[in-house]
Amino acid sequence: MPGESVHPSYIRVLLTFMRNSLVRDMSFRSNFVIESVASTSWVFMNLGFYLLIFRYTNEIGAGSGWGKYEFFVFLSTTMFINSIIEALFMPNAQEFSELIRTGNLDFALLKPIDTQFLVSCRRCDWSSLANWLVGGSLLVYSLRQLTARAENPLQIHPLAFVLYPFFIVCGVAILYSLMISLSASSVWLGRNQTLYNFWFYITNFSRYPMEIYGGTYGTPLRAVFTFVIPVLIVVNVPARWMAWPFDVARSGPLSLFAVAATLASLMFSRWVFLRALESYRSASS
Amino acid sequence: MHARVQQWWVVYRIALEERLVYRGDFALGTLMRFLPIVTQIFLWWAVFDAMRHESADASETIAGYSYANFIAYYLLTMLGRAFSSMPGLASGIAQQIRNGEIKKFLIQPVDLIGFLLLNRMAHKTAYYSVALGPFALVYFLCQSYFPPMPDAGTWGAFGLSLILAFVLGFFLEASIGLIAFWFLEVSSLLFVYMLLSFFLSGHMFPLDMLPYPWSTIVDFLPLKYLAYFPSAVFLGKVTGRELVISLWVEVIWVVALMVLCRVMWNRGLARYSGYGG
Numbered sequence: 382m383p384g385e386s387v388h389p390s391y392i393r394v395l396l397t398f399m400r401n402s403l404v405r406d407m408s409f410r411s412n413f414v415i416e417s418v419a420s421t422s423w424v425f426m427n428l429g430f431y432l433l434i435f436r437y438t439n440e441i442g443a444g445s446g447w448g449k450y451e452f453f454v455f456l457s458t459t460m461f462i463n464s465i466i467e468a469l470f471m472p473n474a475q476e477f478s479e480l481i482r483t484g485n486l487d488f489a490l491l492k493p494i495d496t497q498f499l500v501s502c503r504r505c506d507w508s509s510l511a512n513w514l515v516g517g518s519l520l521v522y523s524l525r526q527l528t529a530r531a532e533n534p535l536q537i538h539p540l541a542f543v544l545y546p547f548f549i550v551c552g553v554a555i556l557y558s559l560m561i562s563l564s565a566s567s568v569w570l571g572r573n574q575t576l577y578n579f580w581f582y583i584t585n586f587s588r589y590p591m592e593i594y595g596g597t598y599g600t601p602l603r604a605v606f607t608f609v610i611p612v613l614i615v616v617n618v619p620a621r622w623m624a625w626p627f628d629v630a631r632s633g634p635l636s637l638f639a640v641a642a643t644l645a646s647l648m649f650s651r652w653v654f655l656r657a658l659e660s661y662r663s664a665s666s
Numbered sequence: 667m668h669a670r671v672q673q674w675w676v677v678y679r680i681a682l683e684e685r686l687v688y689r690g691d692f693a694l695g696t697l698m699r700f701l702p703i704v705t706q707i708f709l710w711w712a713v714f715d716a717m718r719h720e721s722a723d724a725s726e727t728i729a730g731y732s733y734a735n736f737i738a739y740y741l742l743t744m745l746g747r748a749f750s751s752m753p754g755l756a757s758g759i760a761q762q763i764r765n766g767e768i769k770k771f772l773i774q775p776v777d778l779i780g781f782l783l784l785n786r787m788a789h790k791t792a793y794y795s796v797a798l799g800p801f802a803l804v805y806f807l808c809q810s811y812f813p814p815m816p817d818a819g820t821w822g823a824f825g826l827s828l829i830l831a832f833v834l835g836f837f838l839e840a841s842i843g844l845i846a847f848w849f850l851e852v853s854s855l856l857f858v859y860m861l862l863s864f865f866l867s868g869h870m871f872p873l874d875m876l877p878y879p880w881s882t883i884v885d886f887l888p889l890k891y892l893a894y895f896p897s898a899v900f901l902g903k904v905t906g907r908e909l910v911i912s913l914w915v916e917v918i919w920v921v922a923l924m925v926l927c928r929v930m931w932n933r934g935l936a937r938y939s940g941y942g943g
Contacts, residue, residue: 412854415854416854419854419857419858419861422858422861423861426861426864426865426870429865430865430870430871433871433875433876434713436875436877437713437717437728437729437875438713438716438717438720439716439720440716440720441709441712441713441716442712442713442715442716443712443715443716443718443719443720444719445712445716578695578698578699579698582698582701582702585701585702585705586705588705589705589708589709590712592712593708593709593711593712594708595708595711596711599708602704602708
């Protein structure tokens with residue numbers, strides 16, 4: 382009916398997108414298996430690197446609280462967050478810049494659904510979720526080691542099981558905001574190759590405990606990546622709730638900040654996205 | 667012979683000019699590539715910091731590398747990779763085989779591998795001329811991590827290892843690309859190679875850290891010459907007889923891969939069929 386606004390069911394559309402991607406992935410099954418193996422082998426290599434480091438030390442940063450198994454909890458948290466990002470948003474963000482460059486964004490703009498939603502969720506790369514298996518196993522193993530150790534065993538507070546996934550979602554939201562803002566900026570920049578390198582280098586900082594950034598240069602760096610581009614809290618906050626003893630005074634303030642940063646990042650990325658759409662001029666004719 | 671040399675020179679010059687068009691992007695990209703080292707500096711600082719606290723008597727080295735050595739090592743592997751990494755070489759060859767573009771090398775009196783080698787040399791020359799600035803800047807800023815100037819012999823061996831790393835990297839990647847004659851799609855294979863080479867070339871950490879079975883495995887692979895070896899030579903971790911032997915082994919690898927490339931190219935052409943226009 383003319384004039385009547387359309388209210389698509391976002392959940393149903395999302396599920397359809399995910400199902401379509403799964404169908405698509407499953408029609409090239411051996412390719413899917415190879416991709417899953419490839420993405421997990423990268424993770425295993427990383428694990429090997431840290432196993433190597435812990436042959437020489439018991440802790441990353443003296444008194445930082447990141448011993449071997451605490452750090453492995455941290456590492457599995459990184460795996461969870463990265464695999465969600467790689468599965469849900471990475472293929473879409475890449476495609477988004479391409480849509481802008483080629484002018485095919487027109488078709489997305491015409492559809493009766495929020496453009497940011499459509500652009501962000503269209504494709505899902507299921508093979509990246511294979512890392513959940515690795516991350517999950519590593520998490521369970523490390524937690525068993527931590528809770529069963531003779532000296533000062535870790536007691537997991539029931540609330541940790543709520544806070545951990547919650548802050549993982551926050552972390553994903555922060556990284557998503559950063560990614561979508563970066564790819565939206567290709568409206569102004571035209572090319573985006575350097576942007577992807579930029580993404581890689583920025584998120585590189587999030588992969589380590591924030592305690593390692595100390596000293597004359599580290600402290601300002603830590604401040605920038607906590608308060609300006611909040612990538613440091615992405616993994617650190619959820620990992621702390623799981624790996625460290627439950628301590629509201631120690632992890633609380635940063636967690637509160639993480640919630641605020643998540644909301645701010647989402648709002649900022651929405652703003653950038655809308656601004657980008659305003660500046661978008663279709664390519665060619 | 668003269669005509670041949672002239673042909674090479676033209677190919678080289680064109681590729682060089684083509685490359686220098688984007689020098690601004692280049693320089694910025696090179697500088698950004700040092701960013702991951704920043705996190706490495708902090709990570710290893712934290713590791714050494716913890717080691718010092720664990721035992722007052724800590725020797726403060728890991729596998730013979732001090733903290734400064736680690737940073738210098740990472741900075742030097744960047745240089746090694748600048749010589750040995752061949753972005754897009756294997757995938758380019760595979761693509762040319764798949765879409766039939768290599769047909770032009772069958773009709774023209776130009777050899778594909780030679781042509782690509784000259785192209786790479788030009789790319790690298792262009793790259794170094796632009797990357798010199800960023801590299802010099804970073805090395806200058808980080809000079810305190812480097813050991814005192816090595817002697818002329820070490821410098822010579824270092825230079826030689828870098829040049830050999832370039833040739834080795836080229837023929838290694840070219841032979842992987844040529845596999846496309848047999849399997850049209852090599853992208854997943856390439857990904858596996860990339861992962862292995864990142865880990866086993868020493869790009870991620872000094873290979874001396876590896877425990878027994880692995881340390882022997884990497885010794886038998888050519889990958890260590892791509893990043894680990896030049897850095898280790900500069901830092902004086904490989905010296906004397908061992909250095910000479912290693913360099914010879916590297917030469918043998920280069921020759922073997924050159925021969926392999928040639929054989930694959932000939933065999934591949936024999937079974938190649940070009941379809942379509």
